[in-house]
Amino acid sequence: MNNKVKEDSLPKFLKDPSLRLIIFFALAIQLIMTLLSFIAYMWLGAIMLVLFVITLIVFWRIGNIYIKELNEYIKNLSYRIKRGEQEALIKMPIGILLLNEKNQIEWLNPYMQTQLAKTDNVLGEALEEIHKELFECYSDSSNLDNLIEWENKIYQVTIQKDIHAIYLMDITEYATIKEEYEDARPVVGWLFLDNYDEITQGLDDRGVSGFDSMLTTYFSNWGRQHGIFYKRISSDKYFLLLNRKELDRLEKEKFNIIDNIRDRTSKRNLPLTISLGLSYGEETFDKLAELAQSNLDLALGRGGDQAIVKAVDDEPRYYGGKTNPMEKRTRVRSRMISQAMQKLMNDSEQIFVMGHKSPDLDAIGASLGVARIAMMLKKKVFVVVDQEDLSDDVAKLMKEIQKHEQVNKNIISPSDAEKQIGPEDLVVLVDHHKPVLSIAPTLLKKTRKNMVIDHHRRGEEFTENPLLVYIEPYASSTAELITELFEYVSTDGDPINRIEATAMLGGIVVDTNNFSLRTGSRTFDAASYLQSVGANSTMIQRLLKEDPEKYLQRSRLIETIEFVRDGVAIASGDNETIYHTVTSAQTADTMLSMSGVEAAFVITRRSEDMVGISARSLGKINVQIIMEKMGGGGHLSNAATQIDGKSVSEIIEELKEVINAQLD
Structure with missing residues (x-):
């Protein structure tokens, strides 16, 4: 039984048959050598036999001692392990x-x-x-x-x-340490006095001084109460610095400073509204300040009188008055714009609607939408389209429009528009606000009445003296903005028809890249409305089908990708080949879907004298600013420019310098 215990205690490798086989072969070889020694020389065989016996005895004794000591070690180790487990089970915290x-x-x-x-x-x-x-x-x-x-x-x-x-x-x-760390994390913010200039415009110096004194007293008490450092940067803007704990407190209070300021100033018949943008997270102070400014821009774009709080890589949180400011403000702003636009249309002899050069589905869809509103008001309206400068998808759409006489009869060329327009006619620019980008810029010079509806951020260049401006940078598309205006138009005229709804929905689909970019709840609301009035999704898919040659062109452009720096990629065509604007834009969108690309720039020749750049971004890099420095503009994540008199290679080097200077 003891032998069995010892054998069971042996490590597995000592009981391995292969080890035993090796020992057996070693002994067999020695035995064979002993026998051969006897055959050769008797005395040598005797010596080998003695050595063989001694080897067996030594091996046997040493093996027993080794196995005994090994078993003792294993038993002791096993005891210590079990004892440690028991002690840990009982005493460990x-x-x-x-x-x-x-x-x-x-x-x-x-x-x-x-x-x-x-x-x-x-x-x-x-x-x-x-x-x-x-x-x-x-x-x-x-x-x-x-x-x-x-x-x-x-x-x-x-x-x-x-x-x-x-x-x-x-x-x-x-x-506890983590909670204290989270509470102490810095929060950067901007506070803007929405209508300060309008309020103080009618006050004398004494009145302005008294009003400023009242604001200073209130903000000082508010800052001291919440541990907020604030600094007045300009007459209507303040810089804020606080910690996360105080931000949580402000959020629990629903930013009642917004209501308190409005109520306190209303008692003086000077109703002031304020907007706030705040940000926090794992970023540097300059990045937090930039994000806070973006939040403030969003708050102002939504009509002001509200606060927007956003952590890095998180969804924004909205705070306003006692009701839901997001929905209320959007409806009020849309209604006001719709009513103002209808008044301008009613006061005009004729209405001319035009998008930008090389129009996309958004520009065409928005133009048709504005034209439909004018027709619902029983006004004479024309949609300016250059039939010689159309992308494949828009050309297909124009062929479909020809089947609808009521819509097609209103479409005219730029030359015809220049002949018919008069000084009392209204020009509506959609999907752009720079005259240089218009299909027929000369129309703006022949009338004193124009208005702008756009979803791109406003640049330095702008239409002169517009009577109405509706720029919503955070909308997905201009078609989305136009769709919201239909709710406030009289239904006496013919309602929107299927082809118009399809064109507008196509514009939303294209500008959001199938609802994957710059898409918000308002986008889906607009799309839902257009679908309900007959938009044909199948037709949109047919319109967006790609020509094989254009697909190959895009593939060749993608093959030229080079990274200027981390996350910034540039693709370019050769200097002799002319590419369509849509091909360049689609290539930039495709590049954004690639791993490691945060911003994409595609440089191609658009005509014999002009080179264009299509810029796209996922949002971390502001391509609008980069394009503005090169004479263009657009949106935070969607911009472009066109440059005359330079080669593709020259523009590539110029773009690299601008990118490095901007990002540095």
Whole structure:
């Protein structure tokens, strides 16, 4: 029996048949050599036999000693391991609960007993009754990062379902440190006085001074109450610096400073509204300030009188008055724009609507939408389209429009428009605000009345003396903006028809890249409305089908990609080949879908004398600013420019310099 115990105690590698086979062969070889020695010389064989016997005796004794010592070591190690397990189970600062099949507590270690000293005996009690949150963690152990609070302590929960065990690690100290860190994280903000200039315009110096004094007193008290550092940057703008804990407090108060300022100034018959943009997160102060400015821009774009808070890589949170400011402000602004536009149309002899050169579906769809509003008001309207400068998808759409006489009769060429327009006629620019980009810029010089509806950020160059401006940079498309205006138009005229709805929905689809970019809740609302009035999604898919040659052109452009710096890619065509604007834009969109590309620039020759750049971004890099420095413009994430008199290679070098200067 002892031999059996010893054998069972041996390590597996000593009982390995291959090891035994090696030993057997070694002994067999020595035995064969001994026999051969006897054959050769008797005395040599005798010596070899003696050595063989001595080897067997030594090997046997040493093997027994080695195995005995090895067994003792293993037994001692096993004892120490088991003793350590027992000590750890009892003394380590980790709570352990064992449950039975009915999820009742069968056993808990001494450490857990000391932690639950204030609690009655929990043995035999159902876990759900003792701690409901812990029971939910145990029931759904797929979540590996469960934290619970129990007896004023915070535990990290680990579940071992196969043995019905729960391990609780006390992380109270670390959780407290993390909470303090989160509370102390900096928050950067901008506060803007929306209508300060309008309010103070009618006041004398004394009145302005008194008004400013009232604001200074209020902001000083507010800043001191919430631990906010503020600095007046200009007459209507303040810089804010606070921590996350105070931001949480402001959010719990629903930023009541907005209502308080409005109420206090209204008592003086000087109703002032304010907007705030705040940001926080794992970024440098300059990045936080930039994000805060973007939040302020968004607040102002939504009509002001509200606050927008946004963490880095998170969704924005909106705060305003006692009602939902986001929805209320959007409706009010759309209604005001719609009513103002209708008044301008009613006061005009004729209305001319035009998009930008080389129009896309958004420009055409928005133009048709404005034209439909004019027709609903029983006004004479024309849509200016250059039939010689159309992309494939727009050309297909124009062929479909020819089947609808009521719509097609209003489409005229730029030359015909120049002949018919008069000084009292209204020109409506859609999907752009720079005259140089218009299909027929000369129309603006022949009339004193024009208005702008656009979703691109306003640049330095702008239409002269517009009577109405509706620029919403955070809308997905101009077609979306036009769709919202239909709600406030009289229904006496013929309503929007299927081809117009299809064109407008196509514009939204193209500008959002199939609802994947710059898409908000308003975008889907607009798309839903257009679908309900007959927009044909199947037709849109047919319009957007690509010509094989254009696809190959895009592939060749993508082959030329080079990275200027991390995340910024440039593709270019050769200097002799002329590419269509849509091909360049689609190539830039395709590049954005590639890993590691945050901003994409595609440089191609558009005509014998002109080279164009299509710029796209996922939002971290402002391509609008870069394009503005090269004479263009657009949106934060969607911009372009056209340059005359230079080669593609020259513009590539110029673009690289601008990108590096801007990002540095």
